[in-house]
Amino acid sequence: DIFVVICTSLQVYPVAGLILYIPIICDAYYIDPNAEHTYLPAQFQRISQTATLGCIQLKNILLNKYAS
Numbered sequence: 187d188i189f190v191v192i193c194t195s196l197q198v199y200p201v202a203g204l205i206l207y208i209p210i211i212c213d214a215y216y217i218d219p220n221a222e223h224t225y226l227p228a229q230f231q232r233i234s235q236t237a238t239l240g241c242i243q244l245k246n247i248l249l250n251k252y253a254s
Contacts, residue, residue: 189214190244193237196224205230213251215244 189208195218196202205227208214214230217240221232231247233240 187212188248190217191215192217192240194218195220196226215247217241217244 189205189212191201191205191214194201196205196216205214208229210229212229214227215233216224216226216230217233217235217237218224219234219236221234224232226232233243233247235243
């Protein structure tokens with residue numbers, strides 16, 4: 187349901203290849219300080235932060251999205 191990539195340049199496999207195989211209906215997030223400068227499939231939401239700050243931001247995004 188949710189795919190998260192944290193602080194990798196996406197230049198090394200297997201992670202670099204995994205981003206091409208996740209289902210289009212999957213929510214995908216990429217956390218990296220250089221996220222805005224990285225090619226990603228359109229379904230990815232970029233979070234341009236360090237791992238620590240990005241995970242906090244992602245937690246808030248997910249809580250708002252999936253709160254009952």
